[in-house]
Amino acid sequence: MNELALRTNKGLYVGGETVYGAVYLQIDRVTSGTGVKLKFHGYEDFYYEERGSQRYSGTGEFSVMRGRKEHFDVEVPIYTSTDPIPLGCYVFPFQYELPADLPATFHCKGPLYEATIKYEVKACVIGKETNLKVSQPLIIREVVEPSLLKDAVRYEDQSEVLKCGCYRQGDISVVASLDKTEYTVGDTGTVSVDISNSTSVKIRNIRVNMKRVVHLMKGQWVCTAAAAEASKMSNRMSASAGQPGPLVEKVWSETREGTSNKKVELALPVELKNLPPVVNLGKHIKCVYRILVDVGLKSSLSLPTGLLKIPYLHPPGNSEWDDWKPPHWVSQCERMTVEGKFAVSSNVLAQEEFAGLPTFQVLVENK
Incomplete structure (x- = not known):
């Protein structure tokens, strides 16, 4: 044949x-x-x-x-x-x-x-x-852009803990980091969280969430009605309809119970399977991943949430x-x-x- x-x-x-x-x-x-x-x-x-x-x-x-x-x-x-x-x-x-x-x-x-x-x-x-x-x-x-790698995979912060709003108890420092700046879909990454606690306040839990954020941009509104109606509708919408907001979806999470230890070191594996890759260069489509590290305390106090980004998740x-x-x-x-x-x-x-x-x-x- x-x-x-x-x-x-x-x-x-x-x-x-x-x-x-x-x-x-x-x-x-x-x-x-x-x-x-x-x-x-x-x-x-x-x-x-x-x-x-x-x-x-x-x-x-x-x-x-x-x-x-x-x-x-x-x-x-x-x-x-x-x-x-x-x-x-x-x-x-x-x-x-x-x-x-x-x-x-x-x-x-x-x-x-x-x-x-x-x-x-x-x-x-x-x-x-x-x-x-x-x-x-x-x-x-995508071609790796060095400027996107800077500080993206590491978060570091130190918070002062006060008692009764004015008496200083000490500091809690959090360092969170990824093991690499580039991954390929199917890889397993590692999120490391290191906490140093010089106060008497106990840590309630440590939550790590990864969210996918898709941006759809520069589109045009159309209508699914008949052609004549669609034309009228499109004209009316073009002046008033904006772009959709970021489409955010949680794709992975891990929670560890709290501890009274003064030093906490965690290494959390993240399986990057069945995910769409990062897109930075799209004209209409962009996709990023954000990893949020939240440390909850056994009090009314809270620490700022740390943010990591995966600069490149390749197809x-x-x-x-x-x-x-x-x-x-x-x-x-x-x-x-x-x-x-x-x-x-x-x-x-x-x-x-x-x-x-x-x-x-x-x-x-x-x-």
């Missing part, structure tokens, strides 16, 4: 990197296809439902905010012919430079919203043989790329010349960028 396959040199990228890859095509029966087309597409998109509002269309439908940003959408033929593609096996090498400052691959869904940042590369045969198509996700991790690996197996016929492919936007020069084809792709012989310098 006729078959199409696609492979890139990596499964994970950051904005500004170049994607190197190849499209593999087997034609073992007569086809109507006359070429091969390649497409790179990356976007972010969200919807947010507004409920309990007075902004109704009269039909009982509620309003929805939508926001979308196309980060790139490039589709060009990499091979064309006036005649159907002849029988044989072919490989078409390509390269594409990703735009800089791309937000991380992301998906999160709540009761009132769904937000997605997605990237992929697609290939298809041009012509009537529309079943010959293939796609592969591109997982994007997990590209499972589709990891699990890919080359078809048996790939080794027989004849290399074809690609022209245009995705073309690759012959000297690049001999470099390490193509080392892991089937059929490419890479020159390795002796060191």
Whole structure:
């Protein structure tokens, strides 16, 4: 049977990197296809439902905010012919430079919203043989910005404890910290809490909560009613409807009972599984994680709540790329010349960028 396959040199990228890859095509029966087309597409998109509002269309439908940003959408033929593609096996090498400052691959869904940042590369045969198509996700991790790491993973404070509002009993100091500045979804992090208590006031409990905060921004309100009503409703709402506030959800918590010890040291494991990653660079979507450390005292006194942030929680690996197996016929492919936007020069084809792709012989310098 006729078959199409696609492979890139990596499964994970950051904005500004170049994607190197190849499209593999087997034609073992007569086809109507006359070429091969390649497409790179990356976007972010969200919807947010507004409920309990007075902004109704009269039909009982509620309003929805939508926001979308196309980060790139490039589709060009990499091979064309006036005649159907002849029988044989072919490989078409390509390269594409990703735009800089791309937000991380992301998906999160709540009761009132769904937000997605997605990237992929697609290939298809041009012509009537529309079943010959293939796609592969591109997982994007954000570039680490050093300024976001400063002081984000450590909180330190010292509070004076007074008796009867004026007599000094001593101090209670709290130091909370994360073990790393960067994690990947699936990792286990550690929150360390160290407390020094020079007073006679006992600690009631120590609570640590992690909250996800999703911001949906720069969207436009639309109406789910009929088109005519939606147009009127959208015009009315555009001047009055604001952006939704931060969508906050608790995703992890741990409470430890209090103690009279003068020195308390805790190390709390945090499993970062099944979570969407941190997004700092989104145009419509941002996502952050805040870890709140609260020390309760057995009195009417309270200590300021400490705040930690996870600067980077990266998306997990590209499972589709990891699990890919080359078809048996790939080794027989004849290399074809690609022209245009995705073309690759012959000297690049001999470099390490193509080392892991089937059929490419890479020159390795002796060191």
